[in-house]
Amino acid sequence: MKKLSLIIAIVALVTTGFYISYFSKSAYSSDAGKLEITFDFKRGVPVEPGMGLASAQYAVWIEDNNGKLIKTVYVTSYTSKGGYLERPESIPVWVSKAKPSQLSDLQLDAISGATIMRDGERKYIWDCRDENGNAVPVGTYRFFVEGSYSWSSKVLFSGTVTVGGNTQNNIPVTADYNDEETHNRDMITNLKATYIAPEPSGSVLKYFIGSTEYTVNGVSNTMDTAPMIHEGRTFMPIRFVTDNIGAEIQWQAADQTVTITQADKTIRLKIGNSNATVNDASVPVDSTNQNVQPFISNGRTMMPLRFIAENLDCTVEWAPEPRMVTVIN
Known part of the structure; x- marks a missing residue:
């Protein structure tokens, strides 16, 4: 993946595997605060030996209350770089919202991660800015984490955050699984969301x-x-x-x-x-x-x-x- 100053990736080895965090430079300086989303990731195993995994794909994004995409915070590289054409069942909600076929290579590089996926904790930070780097208006927004964990089986986590308000710990998150498939269902667990209000800039x-x-x-x-x-x-x-x-x-x-x-x-x-x-x-x-x-x-x-x-x-x-x-x- 091309090296971009827009995206910083910090990888630190911890006892449970790899800790990976992606955030933009402005994440810690936005006047509107920041939203932190963390979860445990487990890549999973094939349903049967030799069949391939067909999972381990996920995306994190923000929408306004009208369902308009505000920003893709992160998406796995395989899907963003055309994998949705080979495997239409891969994180289809994000694909329909982000329309990756209309994005440039530079835009895709800015939101996608490394191809190699390792088990461990993930942290993603939304800096309360849109795709163009503009601070979003104060108000409520929806955040989503979509994961394809076994072929067409997927999960969609969602919640609501108030930007510009007080710090919000343990924001309620809803998990919606599209079927009863349990294989690799623990790909994304312990998902938590926290909104951190900005510190006063003056006195x-x-x-x-x-x-x-x-x-x-x-x-x-x-x-x-x-x-x-x-x-x-x-x-x-x-x-x-x-x-x-x-x-x-x-x-x-x-x-x-x-x-x-x-x-x-x-x-x-x-x-x-x-x-x-x-x-x-x-x-x-x-x-x-x-x-x-x-x-x-x-x-x-x-x-x-x-x-x-x-x-x-x-x-x-x-x-x-x-x-x-x-x-x-």
Whole structure:
């Protein structure tokens, strides 16, 4: 098989045989997370000596909820390279979906594995991208593992994964066998699927009303003045936000103005003023309450947290219990 940078194959000898894993370079960097599918593979033996095996073929692929093929994660080489013409019963569902006769050699090389099949654990990773390398939209998708284990006898494993949600362990998987044939039925066993949610790419800050303790990506820190509720809004020394998201802050005592800059964004607020400027455009600090304006308390400048964080393209979440504000950069 041609050597491609798109596919990396790692083969490590373990006590049960060979451990084989196939994954794309982007599998560990996708913003949408990744789906891991593992199972034990056993190549099997011929029904009768000299008859040939006619099995050990399988494919792993992803579809959307409308049955459209999103990506073939893996398919055995024999079938992908024309074996479906010699043996039409070989993983027919995948063949009907992927239409390998219409794929180029380069495309087939990118999804197929070595011809020699050894017993052992298999791991396949979908990087939540389509055939063209584009990240798929957040939502639910169907994954399939089809195996032809003895001539026309086959099994189709399937399950549903939610991309963009929380980590999902032990995703339910259904196994559908097309007949009662038991010979080589243990070709694919112990199939498990896990969706691993992506790690936050920026900072997650948590502040607690009335407490000087706060966290940055789970690490505890201390500020000198606790956040407070004023006019129904959270106010706090904004430096404890800006310093943790890469923004700069300046205090001009002459006119009691605070200037915050980050990339191409500049925000200016003035003590006692219900209006601010964002890139020189005048905007209300709170369109529903003109009393929401910066103020000084015990020598500390208290700023409206949500207004500043959202104008710096952060997400702000409020939890009534335990009166916690989360800022996600």
